[in-house]
Amino acid sequence: MVYDFEKLKVIAHLNSPIILGGGFLTFDALLAAIVFERTEDLQKAHNELPIKRTGELFHASSAILFPDVTEPRTFTASMRWQHDMSPDYFKQKRKVSALRKRDFGNVFNTYNSLVAKEVTWYCEGDREAIHELLEGVAFIGKRRGSGYGEVRNWEIEDGDYDGILGFNDNPMRPIPETLYEGNKDALKIETAWKPPYWEPTNKAICFAPDFVK
Numbered sequence: 001m002v003y004d005f006e007k008l009k010v011i012a013h014l015n016s017p018i019i020l021g022g023g024f025l026t027f028d029a030l031l032a033a034i035v036f037e038r039t040e041d042l043q044k045a046h047n048e049l050p051i052k053r054t055g056e057l058f059h060a061s062s063a064i065l066f067p068d069v070t071e072p073r074t075f076t077a078s079m080r081w082q083h084d085m086s087p088d089y090f091k092q093k094r095k096v097s098a099l100r101k102r103d104f105g106n107v108f109n110t111y112n113s114l115v116a117k118e119v120t121w122y123c124e125g126d127r128e129a130i131h132e133l134l135e136g137v138a139f140i141g142k143r144r145g146s147g148y149g150e151v152r153n154w155e156i157e158d159g160d161y162d163g164i165l166g167f168n169d170n171p172m173r174p175i176p177e178t179l180y181e182g183n184k185d186a187l188k189i190e191t192a193w194k195p196p197y198w199e200p201t202n203k204a205i206c207f208a209p210d211f212v213k
Contacts, residue, residue: 050129061172
């Protein structure tokens, strides 16, 4: 598919607090999650997005928001040995001991709940294709099933930035040192910079934005 890329500003107007989960919610990651949910096709989710890409780096910023209130929220989840152990463990052992089973139980996760009017991203993308993907998306971020990150409406405008470098050439997303051409005084951390973002091998020392996370 041929896309018509242009600089865009995408805004999610919120009805409820949002939880980002401590990472960078890049716009390409958001769209990839939407595509995968609809198609269950990782190839499409990671490689056929309506976002410009230079090599493996998407022209898509991290989420930008300015919360009025930030509050910690703790959630309880049940960790069951039958479902939460690595498949590699079952390749090595046929049985899980009673002692090992007792290591599992309830786990507690604490996130920051951010009260903000909107979340913004900048990107170079295809306006029409992005609009089609976002249409009907009512929740974003983590703990969506608990009512967090409810989107009232989406707005797509002409943008000033390409989603990589912003004001004063500061990074708008994680960018590996080897690919970075911006302000060298920016924040530098080890983090994932390309999909799949959960894959440890996709981490590198990156220049990154200091947006609220």
